[in-house]
Amino acid sequence: MDMIDINFIQKIVIIGTGKLAWHLGSALKSAGFEIVQVVGRTAEKSGKLAQELGAQFVVSIDSVNLYADLYVLCVSDDIIHEVIKTMPVVNGICVHVSGSKGIDVFGEKYKNFGIFYPLQTFSEGRKLNFIDIPILIEANSEVNNKKLIMFAENVSNNVFEVNSEERIKLHLAAVFVSNFVNALLSVGNELISETNLPFRILYSLVLETVNKAFDSNPDHSQTGPALRGDHGTMDAHLQMLQNKPELAALYSLFSNYITQKFSQ
Amino acid sequence: MDMIDINFIQKIVIIGTGKLAWHLGSALKSAGFEIVQVVGRTAEKSGKLAQELGAQFVVSIDSVNLYADLYVLCVSDDIIHEVIKTMPVVNGICVHVSGSKGIDVFGEKYKNFGIFYPLQTFSEGRKLNFIDIPILIEANSEVNNKKLIMFAENVSNNVFEVNSEERIKLHLAAVFVSNFVNALLSVGNELISETNLPFRILYSLVLETVNKAFDSNPDHSQTGPALRGDHGTMDAHLQMLQNKPELAALYSLFSNYITQKFSQ
Numbered sequence: 001m002d003m004i005d006i007n008f009i010q011k012i013v014i015i016g017t018g019k020l021a022w023h024l025g026s027a028l029k030s031a032g033f034e035i036v037q038v039v040g041r042t043a044e045k046s047g048k049l050a051q052e053l054g055a056q057f058v059v060s061i062d063s064v065n066l067y068a069d070l071y072v073l074c075v076s077d078d079i080i081h082e083v084i085k086t087m088p089v090v091n092g093i094c095v096h097v098s099g100s101k102g103i104d105v106f107g108e109k110y111k112n113f114g115i116f117y118p119l120q121t122f123s124e125g126r127k128l129n130f131i132d133i134p135i136l137i138e139a140n141s142e143v144n145n146k147k148l149i150m151f152a153e154n155v156s157n158n159v160f161e162v163n164s165e166e167r168i169k170l171h172l173a174a175v176f177v178s179n180f181v182n183a184l185l186s187v188g189n190e191l192i193s194e195t196n197l198p199f200r201i202l203y204s205l206v207l208e209t210v211n212k213a214f215d216s217n218p219d220h221s222q223t224g225p226a227l228r229g230d231h232g233t234m235d236a237h238l239q240m241l242q243n244k245p246e247l248a249a250l251y252s253l254f255s256n257y258i259t260q261k262f263s264q
Numbered sequence: 265m266d267m268i269d270i271n272f273i274q275k276i277v278i279i280g281t282g283k284l285a286w287h288l289g290s291a292l293k294s295a296g297f298e299i300v301q302v303v304g305r306t307a308e309k310s311g312k313l314a315q316e317l318g319a320q321f322v323v324s325i326d327s328v329n330l331y332a333d334l335y336v337l338c339v340s341d342d343i344i345h346e347v348i349k350t351m352p353v354v355n356g357i358c359v360h361v362s363g364s365k366g367i368d369v370f371g372e373k374y375k376n377f378g379i380f381y382p383l384q385t386f387s388e389g390r391k392l393n394f395i396d397i398p399i400l401i402e403a404n405s406e407v408n409n410k411k412l413i414m415f416a417e418n419v420s421n422n423v424f425e426v427n428s429e430e431r432i433k434l435h436l437a438a439v440f441v442s443n444f445v446n447a448l449l450s451v452g453n454e455l456i457s458e459t460n461l462p463f464r465i466l467y468s469l470v471l472e473t474v475n476k477a478f479d480s481n482p483d484h485s486q487t488g489p490a491l492r493g494d495h496g497t498m499d500a501h502l503q504m505l506q507n508k509p510e511l512a513a514l515y516s517l518f519s520n521y522i523t524q525k526f527s528q
Contacts, residue, residue: 077497100489100497119469121487123476132468158465166459172501176511177452177466178473179488180518181445185474186482186525188441195430201422202441203478204396205383209442210449210474212387214467218450223385224443225364233341233364237436246521247440253517254444257510261450 009069009093009151013037014053015061015083016074017045019122020097024074024155025053027130031154037065061087068092070151072116077101084109093144099171102164103138114139114148117167118156121178134158136167187247219262226258273333273357273415277301278317279325279347280338281309283386284361288338288419289317291394295418301329325351332356334415336380344369357408363435366428367402378403378412381431382420385442398422400431451511483526490522 012033014025017040029035035053040046043059050057058064064071064087073096075083080096084106087094094106095116106113117136120128135152137159139145145161152159162170185206189199212221225233234255241248276297278289281304293299299317304310307323314321322328328335328351337360339347344360348370351358358370359380370377381400384392399416401423403409409425416423426434449470453463476485489497498519505512 076492077494100500119465121469121473121476121485123485126476126479128472134465134468158468160461160465162459162461166461168500169455169459169504170461170465172504173452173455173466174469175488175501175515176448176455177470179486179490179522180448180514181470182473182477182482182486183518183522183525184440184444184448185477186486188437189482191433191437191440195426195433197424197426197430197434199481200478201383201398201424201434202437203474204398204422205385205438206441206445206474206478208392209385209446210467210470212385212390213446213449214464214470215390217463218446218453221385221387222443222446222450224439226443228340230341236364236432237439240433240436246524249517250444250521251439253513254447257514258443258447260510261447 008147010034011036011065011068011092012070012072013039013065013068013092014049014055014072014074015039015064015087016072017041017049018074018076019124020118021049021072021074022052022124023122023128023130024072024097024118025049027155029053033154036068039064064088064090066090070095072097080105093139093148095148099136099174100168102168103140104164106140110140112140112144114144115164115167116148116152117162119170119174130155131157134160136160136162136170138163138167187250190247222258222262224258226255227262229259229263272411274298275300275329275332275356276334276336277303277329277332277356278313278319278336278338279303279328279351280336281305281313282338282340283388284382285313285336285338286316286388287386287392287394288336288361288382289313291419293317297418300332303328328352328354330354334359336361341365348373357403357412359412363400363438364432366432367404368428370404374404376404376408378408379428379431380412380416381426383434383438394419395421398424400424400426400434402427402431451514454511486522486526488522490519491526493523493527 012035014021035055038046038050038055038057046057069092071094077098093112094110095114099117115138119134135156137148139148149159188202192199276299278285299319302310302314302319302321310321333356335358341362357376358374359378363381379402383398399420401412403412413423452466456463
């Protein structure tokens with residue numbers, strides 16, 4: 001195997017100007033990398049991010065800098081394919097940042113390619129410590145794998161080598177534990193809004209629920225009326241939800257799931 | 265209105281020996297209260313907790329100390345009624361600790377009664393800082409309300425006066441954001457167990473999801489394929505769940521809920 005130059009990746013092009021482009025660009029800049037270019041759809045968006053990162057900007061993928069070491073496609077899942085198709089061939093490593101797209105989306109066009117997937121939910125204006133965010137790496141070759149892992153370790157303490165099949169399964173798990181958990185918090189917010197209490201009253205309960213599940217195992221920390229088989233409380237809850245059929249449906253499905261999974 | 269003696273509550277009887285009895289008993293002892301007695305079903309259980317709290321113990325509710333200032337019924341929801349029925353009449357304040365039982369469960373038997381509901385999930389052997397736990401107070405009179413609030417403020421910085429209707433709604437919200445969230449974490453654990461990755465890899469994502477929802481509003485922090493209307497990803501996810509119909513059902517119901525609530 002080739003010796004790997006740990007300084008291989010120095011010059012980086014960021015394609016996209018969304019939330020992840022901002023978060024990742026800032027983390028990479030802070031870690032000492034040179035963001036040579038930002039590619040965006042409008043001069044306003046790409047110019048703003050480029051200024052933040054001390055980079056140049058262009059608004060056409062045709063004008064992409066051909067001599068960077070790494071191209072990070074921070075674009076939404078549904079246009080990754082199109083960007084890969086229209087971007088000029090480059091020698092540096094092209095990576096996408098999607099949890100749900102496989103490595104096969106790159107086809108045969110590039111010599112060096114892979115995936116750099118940060119497992120986190122990103123929002124505009126919210127500061128995050130990148131060092132704690134797991135980064136999942138996959139590449140088209142052993143050498144590129146090693147290069148990307150060493151690169152990622154500059155911004156995160158949690159770098160994993162993961163193939164597409166596993167990453168896609170992880171992404172599905174993330175939908176359950178992040179998107180659906182947020183939806184449940186939104187249900188909580190809706191119910192609390194019918195009282196004089198603040199939504200914040202639920203915070204320490206939710207935090208302890210999460211910490212307990214991760215400190216031991218969520219299969220051991222299940223509690224509540226469904227686990228206890230407390231039909232009196234469950235019936236009373238469903239009665240309270242009779243004017244909210246969508247919440248009653250969630251309540252029933254979860255109660256059945258908990259009963260079947262844990263009460264045996 | 266009477267002047268309230270802030271030292272009114274000094275001597276406390278704890279009825280029950282479960283997780284909450286341990287957590288609350290320890291917090292009260294640390295705050296300087298005198299636990300005069302523990303009432304439990306077996307000498308082993310009540311003796312163990314009594315020793316921890318420097319209290320006496322009895323194994324029959326008939327032998328309850330009649331001269332305490334406060335009686336805390338740390339028993340499960342389904343036997344509260346029975347304990348209230350069989351316990352001798354006392355002059356001190358009797359409180360139950362249930363989120364889902366109303367104040368009417370006390371009937372007409374006692375002169376002084378109420379509810380002391382700590383909104384948290386308790387586990388054996390897990391240390392909790394009581395001071396952060398919201399405590400919801402209700403009592404049969406304005407004077408007892410004030411007494412219980414002043415008392416609760418010795419162990420918590422988050423004491424609320426809440427009537428039974430609001431508390432029962434809050435308890436329903438707690439089922440969604442704690443019991444059902446734990447069930448989703450258990451789904452995540454199940455999916456991750458089919459990879460070589462540790463469940464812990466999801467921790468920073470879940471923590472940020474929760475913190476973001478409470479820092480702003482979960483209605484503003486929803487993300488994911490359902491919100492984006494990304495049917496390609498949703499179909500692929502359902503395909504992956506075809507051998508797990510119970511998870512496919514949860515996935516579909518949540519996706520519809522998110523679509524209807526947030527995508528309008």
